[in-house]
Amino acid sequence: MVTIEAALASALEMIQQGASRDECLARHSEFANELALLLDAAQLARAGLMARAQIPAPNLARGRARFLDAARPARAFVFAPRFALATACAILLLVISGFGLSTASADALPGDALYPIKLGFEQAQIALTFNAESRAQLAEDHAARRRDEVQAVVTLQRATDVEFSGVVQSASGGALIVSGVPIVAEDAPELPIGSPVQVQARTTTDGQVIARRIAQPTRTPPPFEPRPTFTRVPTETRVAPFATITPRPIETREPPPSETREPPFATITPRPFETRIIPTTETRRPPLATPEPRETRVFQTPTLPAPFATFLPSGITRTPTRVFEPTRPPFFTPLPTSTRPSLFATPVPPPPTPIRTPLPPYRTPVPPYPGTKR
């Protein structure tokens, strides 16, 4: 007694070997109707689930590099779960002796957890070498290793901070090549070809190395500044990147004249960015006057007034990190025509929520396949 499942299985196999649909149906005539429907479904499945050849060829190189990179630290450990306890003891001893850790961190790259340990080992190695020649050789090896690490990090498209040294091989515009490593340095001065430099940079996920600081090592290396010819100027107008900017006092920040009687419940600090001119004729308004009609308060984002623009010397495109902001969010933004809010002022409605495009549901409803409706 052949079940429908067995019949289906043999029919599918026959079709795979090249038999026609009618032959299969004739073979299993007792299930002809149901089998026909199932074979239709199989045909659709075969067409819909593309054969390998129709799928666009993948670029698996990046995933492969990621996979092998993630696998790297594990190579120092032995896969021997049967001897887990013995392995753990052995590893503990190795770590104590220090040798195991240096092996485990040998492949660490900038951004890895073990990378500082690797650097520490290298420094210890140099410190323990007494021969000046081999010490210089070690330093050279380490510098080369730093450059290899930068290349590896670039290949992996990892974003991290890197530091290395080398010799300037070419400098054109904002692009430098330092011992084979291409870096992007926008404000770099003209560095002579062949000069040794130390570079602190940041790699990006699209494979670029963007220099943050380039130093030319001398006895006492001075840090590289974007404008080495910058003359001493009074401190108010010279803006170092992290200086706090103290704004000039603005006359309009003073509170309104004291004759104005503020209503008891409203605590309004006039916003420092707006010049508010309070006409004196309206200051005598009694606080319990008829409440003003409800106004829709519009949330206005503060904009930097013109005086702040002059604080930025030309050439520096970065805005200073500390920007003067009002200490309190402006609850009430009185419109220019009204002088003060009423006693029964309503709170500002929250800003309108951004309209979000609704995400399609996980299971989009499927319509019947065209042409199959019975």
Add this chain to the structure above:
Amino acid sequence: MQSDNDLLARVQANQPDALAQLYDRFAPGIYAYIYRQVGVKQLAEDLTSDVFVQALSALRKNRFAHTTLTGWLYRAAHNRVIDHYRRARKKIVPLEDWMPDATDVAADTSRKLEQDWMRRALKFLTAEQQQVLALRFGEEMSAPDVARVMNKDENAVRALQHRALAALRRLMDKGSDQVNGDD
């Protein structure tokens, strides 16, 4: 699958090239499996590498005593796709970015319709049904191979493919409203 077991043994013996060979052998299949469900090439590539990075921890803990490597990988791939959709729901994504890239799919319109329909219909089948269809009709593996990959016996696979095709037929006839709680 003898070679798969050999490869697995070599990976666990920590041989240097074994991991790279593992990736090279299985990644195209997993990528194809994922691509059939998501339809976007870049996304499928990313999910594939995620599956393999996940496989690393399973390899270290030796979770392959009772299952085959391919079976585990396909199941992990399936779970990863579901995870992706679940996470994608939480992000607000503008509608344009959600649509699969039109250039990835075949230019022929009828083929494209079939593939789109199939991709959406697959979501209404259970994981095992999806796996059977993908292996049997997508990868075009033979029935014994499918049984080995899915770690089931042949009768179970036959029953599964029957149910999968029956569910697909119901979807073809009446659309997704009628398919609920299939086994």
